[in-house]
Amino acid sequence: MILYELVSFEHLRLIWWLLLGVLLIGFALTDGFDMGTGALLPFVAKTDTERRVVINTVGPVWEGNQVWFILGGGAIFAAFPPLYAVSFSGFYLALFLILSAFIVRPVAFKYRSKREDPTWRARWDWALFFGGAVPALLFGVAVGNVLLGVPFHLTPDLHSVYEGGAFGKLFGLLRPFALLCGIVSLAMLVMHGAGWIVLKTEGVIAERARRFGSIASKVVLAGYALAGLWLAFFIDGYAFVAEPPHDGPSNPLASAVAHSGSWLAAYADRPWIVIAPVMGFLGTAMAGRALRSGGELSPLGWSKMAVFGMISSVGLTIYPFLLPSNTNPDSSLTIWDASSSHQTLFVMLVATVIFMPLILIYTAWVYRVLWGKVTEDDVSNPDTHSY
Template identity: 65%
Template sequence: MILHELIDYETLRVIWWLLLGVLLIAFAVTDGFDLGVGALLPFVARSDVERRVAINTIGPVWEGNQVWLILGGGAIFAAWPQLYAVSFSGFYLAMFAILAALILRPVGFKYRSKLEDPSWRSSWDWALFIGGFVPALIFGVAVGNVLQGVPFRLDDDLRIFYEGSFLALLNPFALLCGLLSVAMLVMHGAAWLVLKTSGPVAARAQRFGSIAAVLTLLLFALGGLALWLGVDGYRFVSVPETTGPSNPLMSEVVRDGSAWFANYGAHPWMMLAPLFGFLGAFGALLAMRAGREVLTLLLSKLSIFGVISTVGLSMFPFILPSSIQPNASLTVWDSSSSHLTLFIMLISTAIFLPLIALYTSWVYKVLWGKVDEEEIRNESSHSY
């Protein structure tokens, strides 16, 4: 037997679908609180010292957290090449906006303290706000468009033609998903600030985080209602070939208004995902008001896990539906790399992913504790 045949092609495809979800969730629960703190910066911190306190809660860790985004992009490129080609070309301007905003973060961290001029520092504080708010919004907008279907088509040679525009991405349902993403990550950022700071910054973070948790609950419910009433899903006309070649045009797909909810009827255990989304946000709200710092952060992570998992489970096995040529929709069964490629990548991931997780855990252990305002004033131990 050839080594890579130890795991059949169908199973490998599902494993890589799961791993993609793990990487996206890992990015959201780590770099997500960095984005949330950036979006909260002008509001939770009023003096220069308070803003430095907030910045120093994420300054030592944001770079490592962003690794999960790079890993997710790499996984899409290697495991789902057609998904990479369609999404990174069709969402090109949106991706550019995200990258431009993310670039403001390291520049803002490094340059903010170069001058003591208040207007100089205020400008960089707003740059850090943009670096947190814009990616959080656009990531959610992208998910909203994926749920609706993306306007691309494939010709007989599997060449990709994207027929959408940047402004078309900013439709009402996608913007609703974008606002949910912002509320969810602001809640997460507030939970981090409550854990890592004290005094006025923590008190304001608790107040804004409570509001964000309530908005997360409302927007998540409203998004589900809008998806049920106004957004068509996609389904196969017949059972797809799960071990066949990666050619989407070999399947027949149609739009169906109830398709995104069919998985929950077939597999009731999947209802745990939206339940975690609601319970996590509600629990984070209660824990935040009760001053349970660690529990607040854990429940915020649970909510993020539930919200993102809800999207993935609702769509399975679809990854990127086509709104103008449903048969071109990319699914787990027809848009992956080869059997051998997925197997080699799985072995590499089994070696390196635990190492990354262990190193990340060690970093957080070393940096455990609150950022001290007095040390900020004395310039004794903090970088920014």
């Protein structure tokens, strides 16, 4: 009870904004290389044995990695319910495609090698490609739409109304800037997947991964820089006209929001956040260099820095906004007016403090046990129970 009173509502909102970022970044760092590996599968592996090697680099870990996606979605639902309601409604068809890809992927893992038929296996290989490339692309498109603002408004009773119709919920998201963000996201995770393949394989597979990962790093650098320029000169940011109390009730309509210059004005107000895009650029450049120079562990390490920096740069740039509205800025959702109650956030924090370390310890143990390369001999040996 004393601790509950010591941790203010304002601090809990900020803590859960940070934890949400941790969960989403954790998902990108772990399941991100799974998606990147799937997207690279048709290009780095030419024979059936090579494809089995690549598949088995992620086969033992993809299920645990995908838990971060579930944790992130659950955190949005429990900590910021209005964000969950508006985003999952407005992005419904795009999320349906992502979930379809995530459903197809485990089926492909389980059934791909059940038959010797090359046609059967080729179809499941393309299913794995779909399960990796499509979510990687659409997650970036979603981020681009958040930066642009989403066409929704809230009624006086806080019912969300998404404008654009059913098809607009999918094709309306494919705006040029959002597509650029999607390409950057896909290339970033391809680079990340290449780093994983280099770490876990050898020979011609690793060399192909180096080549495609190096190309992806150049696409990321160019696309990330272009997105920054686009954001600086052609996209309006949002700012409070009347800011809600940080410890007040959650009512997005209680604040007044308007377009205000560029999102990048945040870097003038909080210069320290420049560390995030610097990490994004530096990590990408060094990952590409490590891939070209023959590094094994370093490409994945640098790509992790790149992923961390790029995702962090988005959250820090739009802070404290969660989901701006471009049709009615006053309906925009922020961390100060779209959270659950003080008690809910506190109980969730206690549970997180208890269980998050256990998850991290178990994850580290799993990767420690599975450390080492996957070889053609491994997948050819019936005693290894490989995919």
